[in-house]
Amino acid sequence: MAEKKEERLAREIYSAVGGPQNVQKLIHCMTRVRMTIRDYDKVDMAKLKAIDGVLGVVQEDTLQVVVGPGLVNKVAQVMIDQVGVKLGQDFPDDLESKSEEHLSDHQKAKAEVTEKAAEFKAEQKKKIKPSKTKAVLKSISNIFVPLIPVFVGAGLIGGIAAVLSNMMVAGDIGKNWNEFITVLNVIKNGVFAYLAIYVGINSAEEFGATPGLGGVIGAVTLLAGVDPKTPLQNIFNGQALSAGQGGIIGVIFSVWILAMIEKRLHKVIPDSIDIIVTPTITLLAVGIFTIFIVMPIAGVVSDSLVGSIMWVLKVGGAFSGFILGLFFLPMVMLGLHQVLTPIHIEMIDKTGSTLLLPILAMAGAGQVGAALALWARCRKNKKLTNMIKGALPVGFLGIGEPLIYGVTLPLGRPFITACIGGGIGGAVVGAFGNVGAIAIGPSGLALIPLITNSHVLGYIFGLLAAYVGGFIATYFFGVPADAKKATELD
Numbered sequence: 453m454a455e456k457k458e459e460r461l462a463r464e465i466y467s468a469v470g471g472p473q474n475v476q477k478l479i480h481c482m483t484r485v486r487m488t489i490r491d492y493d494k495v496d497m498a499k500l501k502a503i504d505g506v507l508g509v510v511q512e513d514t515l516q517v518v519v520g521p522g523l524v525n526k527v528a529q530v531m532i533d534q535v536g537v538k539l540g541q542d543f544p545d546d547l548e549s550k551s552e553e554h555l556s557d558h559q560k561a562k563a564e565v566t567e568k569a570a571e572f573k574a575e576q577k578k579k580i581k582p583s584k585t586k587a588v589l590k591s592i593s594n595i596f597v598p599l600i601p602v603f604v605g606a607g608l609i610g611g612i613a614a615v616l617s618n619m620m621v622a623g624d625i626g627k628n629w630n631e632f633i634t635v636l637n638v639i640k641n642g643v644f645a646y647l648a649i650y651v652g653i654n655s656a657e658e659f660g661a662t663p664g665l666g667g668v669i670g671a672v673t674l675l676a677g678v679d680p681k682t683p684l685q686n687i688f689n690g691q692a693l694s695a696g697q698g699g700i701i702g703v704i705f706s707v708w709i710l711a712m713i714e715k716r717l718h719k720v721i722p723d724s725i726d727i728i729v730t731p732t733i734t735l736l737a738v739g740i741f742t743i744f745i746v747m748p749i750a751g752v753v754s755d756s757l758v759g760s761i762m763w764v765l766k767v768g769g770a771f772s773g774f775i776l777g778l779f780f781l782p783m784v785m786l787g788l789h790q791v792l793t794p795i796h797i798e799m800i801d802k803t804g805s806t807l808l809l810p811i812l813a814m815a816g817a818g819q820v821g822a823a824l825a826l827w828a829r830c831r832k833n834k835k836l837t838n839m840i841k842g843a844l845p846v847g848f849l850g851i852g853e854p855l856i857y858g859v860t861l862p863l864g865r866p867f868i869t870a871c872i873g874g875g876i877g878g879a880v881v882g883a884f885g886n887v888g889a890i891a892i893g894p895s896g897l898a899l900i901p902l903i904t905n906s907h908v909l910g911y912i913f914g915l916l917a918a919y920v921g922g923f924i925a926t927y928f929f930g931v932p933a934d935a936k937k938a939t940e941l942d
Contacts, residue, residue, distance in 0.1 A: 457505065458526035462534065464503045465517055465527070470494030472535050473547040479540050480528040481597050482604075483507075483853040484516040507843070508857020510785075513590040518857045521846055540598075593790040595654045595704065600893060602643050602650075607891030610640035611901030614890065618905065644891070647797065648673050651700045652707055659711035665731060666707045672739050673703055673747060686748045693743070698750030699798045705750065706742040710734060757795065758802045765807050765882065773811050773882020777918070778875030780815040781856065781867070796892045805888025805904045810911050811878045813895040814918040816852035818873030820896075821922025822866045822930060823847060823855050829931045836935060850895025869930030873922020880917040884910030 455463075466472050469489060476488040489495060492515075500517065501509050508518040519527055528539065535543050613636035619625045620633070643650075648670035656666025675695040678684055683692035717730040765772050783789045792808065799806040827840045836859070843854035860866040881887050887910040889902045896915070903911045 458523060458530050461503065461505050461519060461523075461527045462530040465500065465506070466531065466534075468496050468500035468503065469515065470496075471547075472531070472543060475535075475543050477537075477540060477542050478528060478532055479597070480524045481600055483521050483524055483851060484510070484518050485524055485528050485531070486514040486516050486597075489515050507854045508861065510857075513586065513593070518853050520843075520854050521851050589788065589790050591658050592793065594658045595651060596790070596793045598654060599650060603891060603893035605893075606640045606643035607893045607902055608898070609636050610644075610891055613637050613640060614905075615901055640891075644800075646671075646674075648696065648700060648703050651703050655704050655707035656711065659708050661707065661711035661714050662731070665710060665714065665734060668735060669706050669710055669738055669742055670703045672742050673698060673706075675743075684743060687744050688748050693747055696801060698747040699754045699801050700794050701754055701798065702742070702746045702750030704794070706738055706746050709741065710738040713737060754798050755802065758799050761795070761799065762803070762807060765811075766885065768882065769885065770879040770883040773814075773878035773880070774875040775878075776808070776811045776882075777814040777818070777878020778871050780812045780874060780878075781819070781852075781871050784815075784856075793892070799888075800890065800892070803888070805890050806892065807886065807888045809889040809892055809895075810887045810899065810903065810914065811881045813850060813899055814877030814881060814914055815871065815874035816847065816850050816855075816895050817877050817915045817918030818870040818875070818922035819852045819855045819860055820844065820847045821873045821919040821924075822860050822870035822926040824919070825869075825923045825926035826859065826863075826866055826931060826935065829927060830935045833935055833937060848896055849898045852895075863932050863935055865932055866926050866930040866935075869925035870922050872925045873918050873920075876921030877914045877918025881910060881914035884913070887911050887914070 465485065466475075469475060469487065470491065471494075474490050474494045476490050478488070479486050492511075495515065497509065497511075500506065505519060505523075506517055507520060510516040510518065532539060532541075535547065537543060613633050616625065616629055616633050616636070620627065620629050649667045650670070652666040652668070652670025653663045654666075655661075655670075656663045659666075673696055675684065675693065678695075685691065686693055714730060714734045717733060718726060721729050768775075780789065789812075792812070796806040796809055799808065823840045823844055827837055830836050839858050840855075843858055847855045856867070860870050884907065886904075887907045888904045889899060890904060891902050894902060900908060900911065
């Protein structure tokens with residue numbers, strides 16, 4: 453029986469990273485297998501990048517292997533099934549000893565020396581503290597990456613509901629669609645109405661607290677059970693607290709405090725009463741702290757942040773759009789884009805849409821334009837054109853990593869001209885103004901159903917400008933001479 457593609461990729465990825473025994477845990481996002489590596493000296497980067505089907509490799513807090521949408525789920529599942537764990541769980545420590553049972557005494561001795569050397573290096577690395585910025589970005593990524601498929605699915609369902617609702621109001625469809633639209637909105641609200649709870653659970657897992665307690669703290673910010681006639685008051689200004697005040701920024705901060713308190717209590721509370729006393733004290737203390745301190749302060753921070761961004765976009769217009777569209781992909785390369793996720797969510801919560809996402813989505817459209825230009829100029833390069841053919845469909849739908857890591861970035865100049873195309877698209881969206889998305893997750897053409905009413909044309913014109921801008925800039929200035937050389941498919 454022929455080996456499936458996902459099985460081959462799993463086997464070859466393990467071989468290049470030093471085997472499953474060199475992996476501490478594994479998760480995946482929409483396009484990348486993300487591995488926490490024990491010893492990077494055992495990773496053969498050249499071998500990993502050369503694997504047929506690997507579109508790119510990114511080394512940040514985790515080793516990220518880009519294999520593309522859809523396939524990444526299958527590859528990750530095969531890899532964890534081989535080890536016998538679930539996504540995100542730590543790999544067993546005895547994997548290496550099991551895999552070396554067949555080795556000779558000489559090989560075992562050599563392996564033992566290598567292992568001790570690796571342990572020494574690992575201890576030395578522990579003494580070097582990672583930057584606070586990287587630590588924050590890693591935590592934000594770990595909290596929101598598991599929610600990306602949820603945002604995509606629920607967001608598109610909400611977008612379909614919005615389109616159908618507009619059609620019903622316009623008289624294009626009958627009132628009998630109302631119940632179906634209600635069902636779609638119920639599904640969408642299952643995510644966005646209770647997002648604080650999901651964020652609380654993921655934050656607790658990230659900070660080492662009990663996930664259920666984190667979920668409760670997230671729920672606390674929703675102020676369930678508070679009588680609107682006798683609301684809780686903001687102790688700083690006497691005004692009524694509103695449900696969700698402080699947003700997910702406040703939830704993350706509160707759960708971080710919860711984790712520190714819970715860990716401390718576990719150390720000092722006797723084991724016999726720990727299960728009763730620790731969660732009770734933790735929830736009571738952090739719950740009160742969240743309601744009366746975090747929610748008012750985080751509310752001011754959240755409102756100021758959203759207000760500042762909207763002011764910049766309003767005043768800056770096309771210029772602000774160009775800068776954001778131009779530099780978004782370099783931000784992705786550095787992992788800085790993770791910090792934008794809570795900002796998007798805060799903007800949606802405060803204003804009903806995020807004005808940032810449609811502009812930033814232009815960066816991916818610029819990649820599409822650049823890829824089309826390379827296809828037109830480099831037809832003799834069969835390997836390159838074949839890669840472009842495979843990556844373009846998902847590129848149009850807003851998943852740009854196959855194009856970035858498989859096409860433009862390895863060639864260098866096309867990546868720069870693609871960013872210019874993204875800047876041009878961003879300038880167009882910025883010039884139109886008030887082009888917002890009601891949910892996050894999708895990009896490219898897939899974002900169209902989520903664009904706010906009456907601003908869809910502004911987004912579409914931005915996409916077209918980014919396609920054309922990326923194409924022209926790349927066609928005339930971004931095609932390396934080597935890319936035009938004739939090659940044959942392997």
